[in-house]
Amino acid sequence: MTGVDEATLAARAGKGDADAFGALIELHQAMARRVAYTILEDREDADDAAQEGFLSAWRAIARYDPSKAFRPWLMQIVVNAARDLRRRRRVRAADSLDTISPASRDNPAREAGDIDLGERLRAALATLPERQRLAVVLFDAEGYAQAEIAALLRIPEGTVKSDVFHGRRALRRVLSTVKEEWDE
16 A cells, blocks of 8 residues: 555545554554553563554544544553553553662663663653653654644643653753763
8 A cells, every 4th residue: 555645544534444543553563662662661561552543543443533633632542551551551551670679779780881762761751640751752752842742641732731741850950960971
């Protein structure tokens, strides 16, 4: 289905065209997994939530309004699937042994100067409340407009602006140690 625009694919999918829906999923699957990971902080759970979101979207495709953008509609479904999965997993949650391992300051790799910036960023994002984390990732990493994020999260646009501002400020605070370590 190369050369077919997203609006055409979405309209065809809305009429039950499974191939058109598959093409839309291919376009958005990486973003869906990243958004789910932002909520779940576990790659396997994020994949599960994205898949569940895709299935839910397929089941609801007849209710999709092709006059509106497909991506926010799909991402809302994925966000809901990730939140549902997180709720279900919390019921069965048990503390991992990793949570009682020695403090990160006792990590020999860090003492040797081996700083994994990606892991530090993921850890810093994990310190943010979910809504701030989603707002920052959707705005800064995924390129959503604040109005789109507001619609996706069903919150006022001003709240999105505030969440991005406060989330970035908290990340700067948490990640300031990384800069200090690099400067040493």
